[in-house]
Amino acid sequence: MHGSQRDAVELFTDTAPARCAEMLAGDEVDAALVPVIEYQRIRGVSIVPDVCVGSRAAVRSVVLATHRNNLKKVERVALDDSSRTSATLVKIIFREFLGFEPEWQTAHPDLKSMLTHADAALIIGDPAMKIPRDQFRVFDLATLWHEFTGFGFVFAMWMARANQLEKIQAVDFAAARDEGLAHLDEIANEYKSQLGLSDEEIKTYLTENIAFRMDEEMRKGLELYFELAVKHKLIEAARALEFIAS
Numbered sequence: 001m002h003g004s005q006r007d008a009v010e011l012f013t014d015t016a017p018a019r020c021a022e023m024l025a026g027d028e029v030d031a032a033l034v035p036v037i038e039y040q041r042i043r044g045v046s047i048v049p050d051v052c053v054g055s056r057a058a059v060r061s062v063v064l065a066t067h068r069n070n071l072k073k074v075e076r077v078a079l080d081d082s083s084r085t086s087a088t089l090v091k092i093i094f095r096e097f098l099g100f101e102p103e104w105q106t107a108h109p110d111l112k113s114m115l116t117h118a119d120a121a122l123i124i125g126d127p128a129m130k131i132p133r134d135q136f137r138v139f140d141l142a143t144l145w146h147e148f149t150g151f152g153f154v155f156a157m158w159m160a161r162a163n164q165l166e167k168i169q170a171v172d173f174a175a176a177r178d179e180g181l182a183h184l185d186e187i188a189n190e191y192k193s194q195l196g197l198s199d200e201e202i203k204t205y206l207t208e209n210i211a212f213r214m215d216e217e218m219r220k221g222l223e224l225y226f227e228l229a230v231k232h233k234l235i236e237a238a239r240a241l242e243f244i245a246s
Contacts, residue, residue, distance in 0.1 A: 030164040038085075080107070081108060088234050
């Protein structure tokens with residue numbers, strides 16, 4: 001939006017993750033920041049290497065909120081209808097690691113409404129960071145994943161259609177990421193009133209909670225996630241990761 005490559009592309013913002021996937025699948029855009037589970041569902045896409053949105057331990061913005069102290073006492077889970085990767089992750093956590101399956105409900109992401117019909121609610125994005133921790137038991141999904149697997153978790157990656165790779169190779173996504181990370185003070189100041197968070201909270205989130213590079217440990221976590229999604233019939237098959245050549 002503000003970096004040196006701002007005129008290189010036409011950028012669409014304020015788009016839900018699920019909608020980004022739909023736009024890429026429908027050939028409405030050449031590339032999109034897409035929930036990783038969609039890599040296994042959208043035909044003919046490749047991944048921009050190195051750049052991702054993930055977390056090595058605690059993400060803060062992808063959580064299960066509940067009044068129960070123990071997830072094993074949860075009977076019904078409301079899933080945010082705008083989330084796909086996180087909804088799949090929640091099902092894997094219950095089926096693979098907790099050893100049982102609650103009843104699933106799909107709902108608009110409104111915590112109060114979700115918890116009138118369910119014991120726990122999946123909330124993602126900015127609203128997840130503002131859930132009052134003194135009123136709810138909040139389980140961080142990246143933390144749960146790391147505790148059970150030892151790996152970090154990749155939530156989203158830039159993906160591009162195979163017939164547009166030459167265009168995409170002309171855009172330096174890694175450089176754009178690095179420019180953003182070099183201007184965290186300006187970013188925090190711009191978004192603090194919109195998010196209702198302090199400068200320090202935003203900077204901590206962007207430096208300690210979110211990982212923007214996919215190292216080998218996070219790649220292994222992503223491959224395990226796909227493997228478990230196949231095991232629990234959440235996707236039909238897991239194709240190998242195919243990255244766009246630089």
